[in-house]
Amino acid sequence: MKLKSNFFGDWINIQKDILTNHWGYDVSSVPDKEIPFVYFNAEQRRPELKVRQVVLADTFSCPTNLESGWKRLKGLIESGRDLTPNLSKLVNKLNNKDSMLNDWGVHHFHLGEKMKGNFIERTGPLLFALLVEDKFYAIGIFNHDSWADQDIVEIIHRNWPSIVEQYQIKGVISSTPLTEQERLTLRKKNANSNVTVQDGTVYAPIGGGMVSSGFNLQAVMTKDRQKMFLRKLEKHLDSQLESLREVFEKQGYNGELELEALLDITEDKYTALFPKYGVSAILWSKE
Template sequence: MKLKSDFFGDWVNIQKDILMNHWGYDVSSVPDNKIPLVYFNTEQRRPEAKVRKLLLADTFSCPQNLESGWERLKALIKSGHDLTPNLSKLVSNLNNKDSMLNDWGVHHFHLGENMKGDFIERTGPLLFALLIENKFYAIGIFNHGSWADQDIIEIIHRNWSSVVERYQIKGIVSSTPLTEQERLTLRKRNAFSFVTVQDGTVYAPIGGGMVSSGFNIQAVMRRDHQKMFLRSLEEHLDRQLDSLREVFEKQGYNGEPELEAILDITEDKYTALFPKYGVSAMLWSKA
């Protein structure tokens, strides 16, 4: 008995289904080997709809003309509604990559009051925020184009250094700080650098950083890790097939050399399904 499977391909198909049928993207032109990178890029850009605790930076202030839009967004944050309509319209572009998000982990939100199609009406000033687990860290309201303003990291460090502590680089002497334009130029080239705040603390990219293609480094690492993990599941299942022979024989197995399995993934487990025989085998569970 030998296993016939392509768990990585099955996983890619699951991501395709989410991209197409849940998020509404056309992935027909995306090669399968890039689907995981596109998926993780999209997932990072579209915050999960869930209840979040709102925390304001010490210098946070909302201009009077944006207060209504800010109150509306706060209600969405606290109630767990979808925040996508307040994002940039570029989130609809599957190939677009948010360089500030990839570099510093910072989302930006429009503060309009009324919907215009699928998005809230656009505003010049934007709310910059970190979204980590079930927290919404409101950094401040910045002018459009302030993508590399050093104050963003200064505010994060001053207010929530413990939240981003794992990105601190210990024991190095910082070089001359980059200007905003220099940092923007690096991002355009899909490059990144460390950032030093006023007290001398040095941070690696809080957003993970980018590879030369512009995709997030963490997306590449997640894809590669998942590929190895799924391969290990296939190898383990292949070794267990003989011990399951009796189960398959009861379902009509008659000595065929290969048993075809497909991968099924739910929130808490991975399962191999053998559709020809109506048999399933647990591969991995969070429990």
Template sequence: MGDIEIDLYGDWVKYLRNELSGFGYSDIPSNNEAVVHTYLNLVRRLIQPIPRKVLKSSEFACPPQYQQGLADVERQISQGRDLKPYLSKKLANSRYNDHFLNDWGIHHLHLGRTLEPDGRFMVRSGPVLCCRFEKAVAYFIQVISHGEWAKQELVAILHRNWPESIKQFRLKNVTGMAVKLTDQDIRCLRRKNVNTVVDIGNGVMYGQIGGGFTASGISVDVVMKADYYKMKFQQMQTDVIDNIADIARAGKAKGVFLPNTPQFRLAMKGNQVFVVEVNCRLEAFLESL
């Protein structure tokens, strides 16, 4: 058998380009790594529409005029509906880095009740709901004024109400800081892409609940996932090349014969990864992402 034409990572990047285009974005980077970062960053900023149990902190309070909007959001979350209309309009910028989310893992949702004229987002509210999402739970932390993204009390509320949910981010063998950072300090340091810690008091300190950000401002979690997926696709490609004889035999048993110079392309079905030979259409399952 001759050379094998295959580039699974490159095919995956093309798939992500199409996904971004399908989402309505036109400012798609030309660099492959930047495409992956952009896509993963966007997915991180969205909230997976699955039913979740809503838990409210003991300190939780919402202004009376936004109670109905809050009830709408709570119902949407409980029913697993799409929350995109309640999120920041900065979703329109696919490359925006949300430091509030990347630092503390907290989303903010607006509490408007009607869609704006373009039908994309709910009418913006002054106060916003701060919420942390896990697979089965939505933690309603507090309603704050829009822009209070460095309010350390939010982390303190998480600690007081659901310490088990963030215990992996609590710093060990650290009892305090020589100089405790103010909210304004954190706000200023974030602008320079500097990660900070939150000193709750009584020897309790937390690192980056949201994973933190790199010197360029992008989420550390995004960079790590991008590297992981690149490695996975490269390994899958190696597996195809190393096992080409077995793939050929499996095809032959079905009456499908690989050409002398196979041309494989990536095929995605949900989170399942396949390769398809473009000439004979032989398909082989690789693994699930």
């Protein structure tokens, strides 16, 4: 008995399905080898639907004319509803990259009050926030051109150093901090840079950084790890097939050399499906 499978290809097809049927993107012209990158790019930009606690920075202040829009957005955050309408309209463009998100891990939200099509009314000032697990860390409301304002990282460091501690570079002191324009120029070139806050702490890109194509570095690393993980699952399943012979025989197996398996992924487990025989085997589970 020999396993016939392509779990990595199945994983790609699962991503295609989500991109197309759940998020509405056209991926017909995207090569399979690039699907994980555009998938993770889209996933990073679109906050997961979950209930979040809003945590305000010590300097957070909302202008009077934006209070209604902020109250509306806060209600969506705390009830776990879709935040996509408050994002940039560019979120609908599959290959568009958010350089501030890739660099500093910071999302930006419009604070309009009424929907216009699929998006909320656009506002000049934007809410910048860090989304980590079930928390919405509201950094502040900034002007529309504040994409590289170092105060953003200063506020994160001062208020929530523990959530970005993993990005600290120990034992490094930067004596020549970048100007906003220099940082924006580097981002346009998909180049990574550190940031030094006032007390001398140095941070690597909090958002994971970018590769030369502009995609997030973590997406590339995740894709490579996933490919290795799926290969291990295939090898393990192949080694266990003989022990499942009796199960397959009860379902009509009569000695075929190859058994075709497909990968199914849910939130808490990976399962191999053998469609010809109606047999399934759990490969990995969170439990």
